[in-house]
Amino acid sequence: SVIVVTANLFYANQLADDLRNYTDQVFVYPVDEMISAEMAFSSPEARAERVATLNAVAAQELGIYVLPAAGVRRFVPSLATWEQHHFHWEVGSEVDLERLPAQLLLMGYERQEMISKPGEFSIRGSIIDIYPLDAPSPIRVELFDTEIDSLRSFDEETQRSIENVTEIWLSPTTDLVFSKENLQRGYQTLMTQLDKRLAVTQ
Numbered sequence: 797s798v799i800v801v802t803a804n805l806f807y808a809n810q811l812a813d814d815l816r817n818y819t820d821q822v823f824v825y826p827v828d829e830m831i832s833a834e835m836a837f838s839s840p841e842a843r844a845e846r847v848a849t850l851n852a853v854a855a856q857e858l859g860i861y862v863l864p865a866a867g868v869r870r871f872v873p874s875l876a877t878w879e880q881h882h883f884h885w886e887v888g889s890e891v892d893l894e895r896l897p898a899q900l901l902l903m904g905y906e907r908q909e910m911i912s913k914p915g916e917f918s919i920r921g922s923i924i925d926i927y928p929l930d931a932p933s934p935i936r937v938e939l940f941d942t943e944i945d946s947l948r949s950f951d952e953e954t955q956r957s958i959e960n961v962t963e964i965w966l967s968p969t970t971d972l973v974f975s976k977e978n979l980q981r982g983y984q985t986l987m988t989q990l991d992k993r994l995a996v997t998q
Contacts, residue, residue, distance in 0.1 A: 821859030904970035
């Protein structure tokens with residue numbers, strides 16, 4: 797594989813478009829240079845592209861990886877943490893409904909009463925609706941107790957089924973996922989900084 801670092805996101809996208817004229821194995825890690833812009837305007841498409849690129853890295857796919865200089869400085873999870881935030885469901889798989897909402901939230905999904913766009917999920921009794929970032933339509937999961945009884949794609953507007961599927965792979969909706977250890981260290985760091993700040997103001 798080859799890694800190409802460009803000056804900014806504009807040149808990264810431009811180079812990737814040119815390279816795709818010669819090969820399909822081009823992966824872009826789009827990160828905006830301005831943190832404020834990244835936080836406020838990061839599109840689902842950019843998030844999906846970052847997730848797809850990290851999935852390709854985790855799978856050791858050969859190709860050309862293009863990223864702007866800001867992408868080099870960006871925090872990414874360890875391979876173990878990244879793999880922990882993925883689900884592979886098929887008919888017959890067991891699902892822990894008590895832990896699932898927290899797990900999906902940590903993967904970047906948003907809980908809604910009714911889902912309407914990628915990155916959302918809904919749980920109503922024994923029915924789980926989830927809209928993966930890389931799926932053309934949302935997936936409805938029906939449980940029998942804790943076991944998956946059926947999987948099918950459906951239209952989010954009409955709620956009508958489209959087709960049955962045998963399995964789904966759920967990736968995070970963001971490249972910023974954290975292990976419990978990451979969160980604990982972050983909490984301790986924040987509390988230490990808070991104590992220092994309060995000591996100054998007292």
